[in-house]
Amino acid sequence: xxxxxxxxxxxxxxxxxxxxxxxxxxxxxxxxxxxxxxxxxxxxxxxxxxxxxxxxxxxxxxxxxxxxxxxxxxxxxxxxxxxxxxxxxxxxxxxxxxxxxxxxxxxxxxxxxxxxxxxxxxxxxxxxxxxxxxxxxxxxxxxxxxxxxxxxxxxxxxxxxxxxxxxxxxxxxxxxxxxxxxxxxxxxxxxxxxxxxxxxxxxxxxxxxxxxxxxxxxxxxxxxxxxxxxxxxxxxxxxxxxxxxxxxxxxxxxxxxxxxxxxxxxxxxxxxxxxxxxxxxxxxxxxxxxxxxxxxxxxxxxxxxxxxxxxxxxxxxxxxxxxxxxxxxxxxxxxxxxxxxxxxxxxxxxxxxxxxxxxxxxxxxxxxxxxxxxxxxxxxxxxxxxxxxxxxxxxxxxxxxxxxxxxxxxxxxxxxxxxxxxxxxxxxxxxxxxxxxxxxxxxxxxxxxxxxxxxxxxxxxxxxxxxxxxxxxxxxxxxxxxxxxxxxxxxxxxxxxxxxxxxxxxxxxxxxxxxxxxxxxxxxxxxxxxxxxxxxxxxxxxxxxxxxxxxxxxxxxxxxxxxxxxxxxxxxxxxxxxxxxxxxxxxxxxxxxxxxxxxxxxxxxxxxxxxxxxxxxxxxxxxxxxxxxxxxxxxxxxxxxxxxxxxxxxxxxxxxxxxxxxxxxxxxxxxxxx
Amino acid sequence: xxxxxxxxxxxxxxxxxxxxxxxxxxxxxxxxxxxxxxxxxxxxxxxxxxxxxxxxxxxxxxxxxxxxxxxxxxxxxxxxxxxxxxxxxxxxxxxxxxxxxxxxxxxxxxxxxxxxxxxxxxxxxxxxxxxxxxxxxxxxxxxxxxxxxxxxxxxxxxxxxxxxxxxxxxxxxxxxxxxxxxxxxxxxxxxxxxxxxxxxxxxxxxxxxxxxxxxxxxxxxxxxxxxxxxxxxxxxxxxxxxxxxxxxxxxxxxxxx
Numbered sequence: 014x015x016x017x018x019x020x021x022x023x024x025x026x027x028x029x030x031x032x033x034x035x036x037x038x039x040x041x042x043x044x045x046x047x048x049x050x051x052x053x054x055x056x057x058x059x060x061x062x063x064x065x066x067x068x069x070x071x072x073x074x075x076x077x078x079x080x081x082x083x084x085x086x087x088x089x090x091x092x093x094x095x096x097x098x099x100x101x102x103x104x105x106x107x108x109x110x111x112x113x114x115x116x117x118x119x120x121x122x123x124x125x126x127x128x129x130x131x132x133x134x135x136x137x138x139x140x141x142x143x144x145x146x147x148x149x150x151x152x153x154x155x156x157x158x159x160x161x162x163x164x165x166x167x168x169x170x171x172x173x174x175x176x177x178x179x180x181x182x183x184x185x186x187x188x189x190x191x192x193x194x195x196x197x198x199x200x201x202x203x204x205x206x207x208x209x210x211x212x213x214x215x216x217x218x219x220x221x222x223x224x225x226x227x228x229x230x231x232x233x234x235x236x237x238x239x240x241x242x243x244x245x246x247x248x249x250x251x252x253x254x255x256x257x258x259x260x261x262x263x264x265x266x267x268x269x270x271x272x273x274x275x276x277x278x279x280x281x282x283x284x285x286x287x288x289x290x291x292x293x294x295x296x297x298x299x300x301x302x303x304x305x306x307x308x309x310x311x312x313x314x315x316x317x318x319x320x321x322x323x324x325x326x327x328x329x330x331x332x333x334x335x336x337x338x339x340x341x342x343x344x345x346x347x348x349x350x351x352x353x354x355x356x357x358x359x360x361x362x363x364x365x366x367x368x369x370x371x372x373x374x375x376x377x378x379x380x381x382x383x384x385x386x387x388x389x390x391x392x393x394x395x396x397x398x399x400x401x402x403x404x405x406x407x408x409x410x411x412x413x414x415x416x417x418x419x420x421x422x423x424x425x426x427x428x429x430x431x432x433x434x435x436x437x438x439x440x441x442x443x444x445x446x447x448x449x450x451x452x453x454x455x456x457x458x459x460x461x462x463x464x465x466x467x468x469x470x471x472x473x474x475x476x477x478x479x480x481x482x483x484x485x486x487x488x489x490x491x492x493x494x495x496x497x498x499x500x501x502x503x504x505x506x507x508x509x510x511x512x513x514x515x516x517x518x519x520x521x522x523x524x525x526x527x528x529x530x531x532x533x534x535x536x537x538x539x540x541x542x543x544x545x546x547x548x549x550x551x552x553x554x555x556x557x558x559x560x561x562x563x564x565x566x567x568x569x570x571x572x573x574x575x576x577x578x579x580x581x582x583x584x585x586x587x588x589x590x591x592x593x594x595x596x597x598x599x600x601x602x603x604x605x606x607x608x609x610x611x612x613x614x615x616x617x618x619x620x621x622x623x624x625x626x627x628x629x630x631x632x633x634x635x636x637x638x639x640x641x642x643x644x645x646x647x648x649x650x651x652x653x654x655x656x657x658x659x660x661x662x663x664x665x666x667x668x669x670x671x672x673x674x675x676x677x678x679x680x681x682x683x684x685x686x687x
Numbered sequence: 688x689x690x691x692x693x694x695x696x697x698x699x700x701x702x703x704x705x706x707x708x709x710x711x712x713x714x715x716x717x718x719x720x721x722x723x724x725x726x727x728x729x730x731x732x733x734x735x736x737x738x739x740x741x742x743x744x745x746x747x748x749x750x751x752x753x754x755x756x757x758x759x760x761x762x763x764x765x766x767x768x769x770x771x772x773x774x775x776x777x778x779x780x781x782x783x784x785x786x787x788x789x790x791x792x793x794x795x796x797x798x799x800x801x802x803x804x805x806x807x808x809x810x811x812x813x814x815x816x817x818x819x820x821x822x823x824x825x826x827x828x829x830x831x832x833x834x835x836x837x838x839x840x841x842x843x844x845x846x847x848x849x850x851x852x853x854x855x856x857x858x859x860x861x862x863x864x865x866x867x868x869x870x871x872x873x874x875x876x877x878x879x880x881x882x883x884x885x886x887x888x889x890x891x892x893x894x895x896x897x898x899x900x901x902x903x904x905x906x907x908x909x910x911x912x913x914x915x916x917x918x919x920x921x922x923x924x925x926x927x928x929x930x931x932x933x934x935x936x937x938x939x940x941x942x943x944x
Contacts, residue, residue: 255768375875382870385793388794
């Protein structure tokens, strides 16, 4: 389907008419079947049939008008696929003598909703075109090795096989989800500004709090995938990822996943937190199923993206790039991907088991029937703890990558830093039960998990030592990316130092359910991901667009966000130590936390404002920004040795690695020969 | 080069010897289970079987073969990269099955559901024999014997289908009849989860087999270029490896409830 100047609107109206008629006919058919007879009197007065007709008509309208955008096709297909899945399960239920409709569960049986959402996700992938080439392969047809994108901005809205386009698609999606997750936080943060339940209900608070968690997690996973996808092939001198179609699939599967996650808002939400623990989850509203399924689908994005990255790094490095000449970001991406590839399956399994417990009554976590709720937590945390290393390792890699550039000095202890990422990833597999010190698991597990958790401080300490030693006596420059790197180091240090009290059993028993954990966690996430992610955006934005982000606005962003954020988390930890419990919608005014919460709320709005400054900066720069096509940071890395924006097929000729990557300031040293 | 490939893909005779060993070890497992039921000995037999399948049927060593090919558009480079990708996927998938395996012991300890032993042995044998024919089919394709490949793969398909139908339409109803229901106990839940997830993988494997049969009939594969056949074979053996774990875990290890 192609855009035309006049035909689009006609096509849209035609599709609207077709959609309405089909929807109406389907609705009346369903009505006749479920009410046990064809009734001519209610033929044209049946409101649900008209609503279905109007829904399909509207979808048809958008399909006709904007169907040449892959993402619009995908979303239209997703809605239709969801409806088809729901109707199919409901029809099977009706054939088994069960009711077609289910008034308690938003119209349909829970199984119908879950199956519908799953079919919808597959339909999205078919609609957007992420499955086309594989379908051809299965039929034994050839596909083109060289894939040419449509020029201009339209290529970002459909399937592209270019890792740079996919990297940008990931990053934009991540920023969108970051805004949604941040908005949820602002709403419940406003609720918390003073004691008493003022603006939202308990269930809505719980839903927003839970969704804030999971939307941010998906945003981070998508964000690191953006950074990795865009940069790793450039850093290792590859023309693309090892499996370009799988790469496109990995991105596009995250989109319906996000839609399903957010759909939980419309299906009663869920009041379990992002952890979704059984047995609470088995009694939650039906929205919990959308949460489980959304995470399950998003997991495939993570798993397949990681698979692709490992294969790319192992198979496609430039000549001369031995293991210990790989950039630190590549090491970090590899470490992250080892976790994503394997451990992600376990959160998928735990959520699948909980879904099945609700759908089929399989009593995995029901003590009365021989189940074990602690089992859920073990399976869940086996991924969800290492997941935090998935989130921070690429960020810490960005810090190590940029520090030598702006300190004009070699990275201190390169080999140790390279191996520390792998070290964190491997130790990270052995620490999950420190989330369960208060859960009632076997007591003999506590001490070993305490020590393994404290062990993580060793490779992390290696990184800090390297950063400080790299800065020592350096000629430090502080443009915006470097500010975010330095801010990231400080904030991550705050998060790191507040970790051991939570890892130590005796203190964790007191801290576990308090805001102290919330403060610690946000420090690690901002220091390990948000700050380095913003640093990466400011640093590589010129590489992707050929334009440099405005420095003044960048500094406004940094100097607004950093103090706001530090105040926010310090106050979180303060009220936590004084006994403020986490996850709750309200607190007793007699505790005297009202003022602290007000400060936190104001600080949270400060962070939100600073991110808006960045968005404005991006808009303004793209529209009328300063051109920057050369090596503006004076970097040794290969991607800066070619003009910006990066050419479509990366390097014209493969480069060769002839020296060490971070020998800044050493006379006569070279890293790559172009 | 052809000699080289032949050597690495194994021979028809080798496949037969490995199958005899696998069948023997399965009989040993069953014998141990009905006599002294030693968990250690059953585990050793299962691990030996897995080692044989992973090395001789799935050719895991091909991952380590020297590869001097730097042209990223050549078939040799793509073949080696695809192999790596497939094994990474299997590694990831193994974590799902590993998670269910651990969950089974967490929930049931060293007890096991009461199941029909003869039926268990029959479906297990069907899957094992199917792995033999899958290996035979792949080897025949590597030797350029297209007709042999089609026959062996068809037999694999029939045996796989027999396994799937046996589990879903014979074993499941019988278990339910014996009181092991989906929602009655955690033992029932984990039994149906493990066998169900495995059956789902068998189903996807069967679809994969249908694809290579169809494309094989149309002559799209040659002795030199048959990555899809190799991939389907390795995947099929992987599904067998999972069952080599699951069969003792569900049928043999522990005290019957």
